[in-house]
Amino acid sequence: MTASLSVSELLYGHGQPLFSPLSFACQPGKIWAVLGANGRGKSTLLDTLTGVLPALGGQFSVDGGVSVVPQSFRPAFAWQVQDVVLMGRARHVALFSQPSADDRQQVAKALSQLNISALAQQNFGTLSGGQQQLVMIARALVSGSQNILLDEPCSALDLANQQVVLQLISDLAHRQQRSVLFTTHDPTHALQVASHTLMLLPEGKWLAGETDDVVTDRHLHQAYGVPVRTLTLDDYPRQVIAPLFSIER
Ligand SMILES: Nc1ncnc2c1ncn2[C@@H]1O[C@H](COP(=O)(O)OP(=O)(O)OP(=O)(O)O)[C@@H](O)[C@H]1O
Known part of the structure; x- marks a missing residue:
């Protein structure tokens, strides 16, 4: 199927490119999660894909309209x-x-x-x-719009509403064949709903591909600099992520 959101050798950032040339494509019915540490460039990517910021090089195309859910909105x-x-x-x-x-x-x-x-x-x-x-x-x-981009859609939500929104993201892609891309600070959300993940790493590096290949303990450690363990549970079909903080309590 043809991608409705396609990024090819894209350079983006505020003046200086934040990453080496970035390429990935989102097809109708697919969900991309974007993971990366604070200040790594997730919102800037959405601003670039929605035309708020000019690209610094390369290309991208968005077919069928794009709708963005910003982190905050002040009417x-x-x-x-x-x-x-x-x-x-x-x-x-x-x-x-x-x-x-x-x-x-x-x-x-x-x-x-x-x-x-x-x-x-x-x-x-x-x-x-x-x-x-x-x-x-x-x-x-x-x-x-064919393409729905959400900037940390669950960041202010309680657990029940996180499930409501993740279910909606899933329905948008699977029932309505929309192309969905969302940024998140919770890698478990990527494992739960995203077919694909873009992981933004330090030093201008990035990984893009199927979520199971990208969201691994090693890559998460690289992205956030903290030890992380992917857990498989007996009675739950998806893996979950646990950060292994060593803090006295
Ligand atoms: N208006 C701006 N002018 C110049 N630099 C900016 C501007 N907005 C953001 N930046 C810088 O661009 C980089 C990426 O910021 P961005 O907001 O995209 O990160 P993020 O991954 O969305 O972070 P967070 O998870 O904290 O929301 C940061 O270094 C930030 O300081």
Whole structure:
């Protein structure tokens, strides 16, 4: 299948390239996780792929539209939650037209999928960080874009909501054949839902490929500089990651 998001020999960064030329491709129905230490260049990659920052070299192509879920969003006005989500329908609403009943129905459906229908009429700015994150994911859901990029979508979420969002990421790819890329600080999330992983390493190095090949103890140690153990459990189909911190308690 043809990739909808394709990166070829890409150089990106703020003035200086952060990595050696980067190449990978995301096909419809696939999920890429992006792992890497703080300040390594995950958000900058998303900014480059969405055109916020110019690429410094190489190429990338994004077919079928792209929708991004940023880490945080501060609307200029006191928008209600349902209006923030409705903004995701912008490219489907003709200039000087009102959103249709279908647009509003899609907003209601997305809020329901994320279990936040009760927040529809609340002022977005008064929500908790985690609730705001769920609203931003709802906005991406209604966009209809082929490519969905999420910047740390679970960073402010409790365990139950992490499962809601990871399940949605899985549904977006497997049921709707969208191409999904998300950044995360939790390598277990990569093992849980990502078919592929891009791991950003020190000294401009990177690894990209199938998650089981990339997310290994050795590579995680290289990425974060701490010992890490991949655990296989008897009654759970996926491996989980445990950092082996040696701290007195
Ligand atoms: N506006 C900017 N101007 C110059 N340098 C920047 C700018 N924004 C980020 N950087 C630098 O680019 C590098 C990559 O930052 P980026 O935000 O992409 O990292 P990240 O992997 O998303 O980090 P985190 O996990 O902490 O969110 C860092 O060294 C950062 O200091």
